[in-house]
Amino acid sequence: MYLDSLAEGEIAALAESQALSLINQIREILDDQNLDDPTCFQRIDAIVSAWHEAGLETDRHWECE
Known part of the structure; x- marks a missing residue:
């Protein structure tokens, strides 16, 4: 009804x-020098979190070994 x-x-x-806002968030995550682990897990996790917060779903699951 809203649409x-x-x-x-x-x-x-x-x-x-909304798309530009999410792209901006991802750019900020990639530029964040505080997320500097060797495997980039923190960056990937932050991007996936931003993706989910935007109401988007993914079947991809990140697993740490």
Whole structure:
């Protein structure tokens, strides 16, 4: 019902805004010098967390050996 209340241009603008926000978060994670473990696990975990927080799902599971 919510999407039906928006004009076509509003839906596209909202989707673009959310996509750009997620891309910005990922860029900030990649640039974060505090996440500097040798296998980049902390960076990967932060990116997957940002992805999930944006309401996106992935079948990929990260496992540590």
